[in-house]
Amino acid sequence: MSSTTSRTATTRIANLDHVVAWDDSEQRHVYLDGADLVFKANEVVHVGPGYAGPVDGTIDGKGFMAIPGFVNVHSHPFSEPANKGLTEEYGSDKLGQSSLYEYLTVYGLNPEDAGPSTQVAMSELLKSGVTTITDLSMARDGWVDQLAKTGIRAVVCPMMRQGVWFTKNGHTVDYAWDEKAGEKAFENSMKTIDEALKHPSGRIGGMAGPAQIDTCREGFFREALQEARKRGIPMQTHACQAVVEFYEMVRRHGKTPIEWLEDIGVLGPDLVIGHGIFLNDHPQIHHPHGNDFERLRDSGAAVAHCPTVFARRGMVMNSIGRYMNAGITVGIGTDTFPHNMVDEIRLVCYAARVFTGNYKMGTTRHAFEAATIGGAKILRRPDLGRLAPGTKADFSLVDMSHPYMQPSHEPVRSLIYSASERAIRHVYVDGRQVVKDGKVLTIDVEAATAGLIEGQRKRLATVSQRDWAGRDADGLSPPVYGKKDRLPQSRPVN
Template sequence: MAITLIRNAELVVGWDSSAKSHSYMPDTDVAFDGGTITFMGRGYEGAAETVLDGRGLMVMPGLVNIHSHPSSEPLNKGFLDEIGSPGLYNSSLYEYMPIFRADAEAVPHCVRVALSELLLSGVTTLADLSMAHPGWLDLLAEAGMRVCIAPMFRSARWFTKNGHVVEYEWDEKAGEKAMEEAIRLVERAEQHECGRLFGMVVPAQIDTCSAGLLKDSHAEAAKRGLSWQIHAAQSVVEFHEITRRHGTTPIGWLDSMGLLGERSIIGHGIFLDDHPSTRWHTETDLDRLADTGTTVAHCPTVFARRGIAMRDLGRYIRRGVNMGIGTDTYPHNMLDEMRLAAHIARTQAGNPRTLQTTDLFNAATIGGAKALGRDDIGRIAVGCKADFSLIDITHPMIRPAYDPIRSLIYSAGDRALKALYVDGNKVVEDGEVLTMDYRQAAEHLHEAQKRVAAGVQQRDWAHRSPEKIAPPTFHWS
């Protein structure tokens, strides 16, 4: 017996199974044995090896992040904040992101920085969409996080020679081989000794994958009981490319191949057929997503930087689309992402009632869990994983605490996170990650960015320096 008891928590965001929703539960005890919650309620009378005083604390379910790129995005800080290709509808995907890509030496530091930031913002489960890299599984295990490993593969690479036309270099055999390697890596992850890794099948982008690769990968995911995710409807360029190739929208093309469904996740899903930037002759994409039970992974920050937004999160939810939240870029702060998701939804709709905090919190917990095929995460309930955070609801930025979750998301953010547990193990305490050296990784990444910047001019099609592409806020004197 190694039962830990949180005695008399001031508040628990617990799961009400009869209402099938989260519920505020004051003066509540939570007990967990190893990695499983064994009791939630009042007046726990059983034995406990460790007792924690819950006064002044809110026990909140761990957040579930279904879309992130830890191995690359942290290095882009400072470079990509204000740039997007004007000739490519302000996306940064095709012209800029490839030339600022982290090198092999930088990747472990990127991962440690990203995972540290995620842990500090209450994330206990993460979908890591990365290209396979050495030591990946052990690095994820080191963090103490629950991770859905999602090695990406594709049939083609994209590039631009002039900043306004995107071209594709195809190698379908290489894509098939990469998928086989990705499946083997998922198998290894599921057998990892840490017991917290599981897998997903991820053809990288709808415009870089052949129809055969998409169908084969989806079938492989179904056979193995895994979720399947793809970047789609993420840029105007991609929308036009798919309509040019197939005469239908990205969502329409996926649907025509039978690739939408309850275990399918669309990364971003912004540019539907009724989006003002891609107005098509149909208005069926949103219905297709809802009627098939497909999930959309919503990551507003990376798009908001370039003046791009989903129209709008509340509309998708009201139509019945299962929504999850991700952090597609730096900073990897899930609470910040949630706050921005709410604000952008309301400004895009021109209506503060389009999205309720209930919907937002559900997307970041049970919506993400559903997308990953899990009913044991994203909620505080007996039998679920002991993945939760302890929030200091006496923190000045939480007070007054009429509605603690609203105060957390819209005001306090990660500053009020006291501790984080994954699988019953404490991984964050008082603003410090206990499993990784966040500060050291950030220092290494600082040096790595200088090294990557030195090669930008050679990789850029126009041979521009980093300072030319992303001028600093002020001149250096």
């Protein structure tokens, strides 16, 4: 399968088995069978059967399903790929089972290794059908151009903060504050956002990013929100992501994180809450003296939901069905490795059902819509996350003949619960093919992986210098099995 390369050409993908199309009159996705998907340059011009207009090239779509590109609203491609093999099943026993305070600061990559790590993450995202990524990283030189070269549509959210957390004993968290460093980070973040908004690719957007609710002061949040509104972009922060954070905000202010965000005037339609798990009524929080859910619902703020990183440590949102049924906008992100959006969508469903004991609280529609139209709404991009005339030509083609897609009685379910990214064969962003036959066309994955391996190796060599207890990598994250030079000599067989 190939695409027409001219940026003014009209391309028809003909006779697709299925298209997950957007019905604007009913405001929902629908199946169209035996349909054509036609796009001119980077814009969809027709979705439906029997297109008879002029085209510059035709692609045979028989045997494929077209789905809208997934919109990922929360990801850390700078650091997370290097945590593979280290943080899958470890957290801090005495710090709410979180991995934030002992592990994040110890394992994070050196800044010079951000490029290869990001490229590996982008290759995984593209192969799993993500066409738009929100990248929460620290501002760095060359970041915007690096993202653009991968071919993905990206929103940069340069994280900035005034304080950093640390632990000296594994059971308490302290904060080191540096207002001057915060001012510099703020300035660099705004410069990066402005660079992104002016990027000639037209595929890079921006989002203001005060990093965490417990590492930024009230004035910092207000100024960030002011700058976001000035640029017409949203703002995202990590909040309600840890038991320690919840009680730290109560200790400081006598308010839950949600109450404090509301009190300082930033809990509203411009805010995206990264994670939003630990509200006062969450079963892992005993704080009956509040109404966080109702405040969140009424505020118009959105939530970026990333199930895998929390499920690894026994934590889960309560629940995507409850949030979305109440009208809260929810998007999905890949906060950790692997950067596989289909796996996240599946886990969203399973985790919600297990946690609530109710299979209706994490339906396929909840998760698929959060990963498409929910994410698009968060990014203020009604031209993303759906396939209809006038939307961007961001989509994936799913191989309906893949064994894991068969039987194909309900194709979206077959993709999410059985085939996952294995059946996603071709991906287009802005009308250009970026994945062909399951291979990323825009990234040298082998070279990027080699750089990632070397970056992790360098960082692991100095783990003991950053760990409060002086442990090395294996001491902090013990391997599944110990190593031996040899096995005991076997007995002779008679």
